[in-house]
Amino acid sequence: MPELPEVEVVRRGLERWVAGRTVESVEVLHPRAVRRHPGGGADFAARLGGRTLGVPQRRGKYLWLPLEGRDLSVLGHLGMSGQLLVQPQDSPDEKHLRVRVRFDDDLGTELRFVDQRTFGGLSLHENTPDGLPDVIAHIARDPLDPLFDEGAYHLALRARRTTLKRALLDQSLISGVGNIYADEALWRARLHYERPTATLARPRSAELLGHVRDVMNAALAVGGTSFDSLYVNVNGESGYFDRSLDAYGREDEPCRRCGTPMRRRPWMNRSSYFCPRCQRPARVAS
DNA sequence: ACGGCTACCTGCCCGC
DNA sequence: TGCGGGCAGGTAGCCG
Structure with missing residues (x-):
């Protein structure tokens, strides 16, 4: 059950393994995983393709990857059972693989969103002027945020x-x-x-x-x-x-x-x- | 406006 | 052994 500390571990793993990489293609394997994306799975895949990922950010249990050069971010929430994994391209699909992100480089790994209970999901959103995806503007700062009041x-x-x-x-x-x-x-x-x-x-x-x-x-x-390995940990255990x-x-x-x-x-x-x-x-x- | 409740979802574990 | 029900719970949305 990922709460803030687990999500922060995931954020660090993403910073280590996917920040700066350019997306080649996106495969949405379960529509529910992108239900918060306004345009649906095909639109999510189309709009993310070709974009370069910036440094992942986090507020509370939400994390997002800003897309370089645009006021747009990939927002993620792990829900109850979500995982973001960086896996070798040739490793077998996880049973509950929901979204796959392939990169336009030769590092040999891909990003996978795996979620058994499908409470979590990924979506694309415009950022507010302070760099926060607009749909989480109502989420308060968390207690580890230096600006928490x-x-x-x-x-x-x-x-x-x-x-x-x-x-x-x-x-x-x-x-x-x-x-x-x-x-x-x-x-x-x-x-x-x-x-x-x-x-x-x-x-x-x-x-x-x-x-x-x-x-x-x-x-x-x-x-x-545990995040300093290829496996971007993340199921909260x-x-x-x-x-x-x-x-x-x-x-x-x-x-x-x-x-x-x-x-x-x-x-x-x-x-x-x-x-x-x-x-x-x-x-x-x- | 605000507090509070529930649907959403799947796997595990228990009891019968 | 198999099945049904309870339990796990973050969030959005609805209800009063």
């Missing part, structure tokens, strides 16, 4: 009439946080997922944000070590998931702080994992 984030939390985890998953407030890192950051901050955002004083929101950054940087440190999670997936296992069995609660068609002792609901305001 912490003061504005705190004020937005105070203004919202919602709960903490919803706010963490709201990509228009802060981007890049998914279910896993939301639970991890809340556990680290000892905050209940249903605590009203408006009750959070500035030091507590700053602390929560610090934990979000810490858990993402820890995952990045682990996942970021960085290894971090198995070893370093304190909350996510740990139902009935002892809390690593206090030993109390962790709980799982159905929440918004998914699950929230938390320690019932460390992460108590806030006292009800009178």
Whole structure:
């Protein structure tokens, strides 16, 4: 399940292996993979052919490759199961190969978008004046972005009439946080997922944000070590998931702080994992 | 306007 | 063994 750290690992891999290369041809093998492209698969392939890819960018869980010399980008989202792979041209097609990009050079590799559940996809979009694909203008800066505005984030939390985890998953407030890192950051901050955002004083929101950054940087440190090979990793199985999670997936296992069995609660068609002792609901305001 | 809910999709895993 | 159902969940879009 790729969240920000996994997407950043992919971005680095793309920078290493495809930036600067010119597209020869594009093959769309599944229409759903380009459903966000306004013109459909044939148009996507036609417009990308012959273009040279610039340095890949990322905001939250979105990444995009600007096309050199034009205000146009290839936008990608991995969804739940998407992978961007740089593979030898002669290696067998993956079972869920959705898009293939061939290059006009003799490096012998091609870019492949592979996606089992087809929640992800690729598309072409005009850039806004600040170089962002127009369709993601509503996505907030992510917590690893140097220009992330912490003061504005705190004020937005105070203004919202919602709960903490919803706010963490709201990509228009802060981007890049998914279910896993939301639970991890809340556990680290000892905050209940249903605590009203408006009750959070500035030091507590700053602390929560610090934990979000810490858990993402820890995952990045682990996942970021494997991209320096031909295989542009990318399915999010960085290894971090198995070893370093304190909350996510740990139902009935002892809390690593206090030993109390962790709980799982159905929440918004998914699950929230938390320690019932460390992460108590806030006292009800009178 | 805004919060909140659900459809979209496939494979795995469990229970019967 | 096979099948059905639950579960995984990011995002857009819709509903109230």
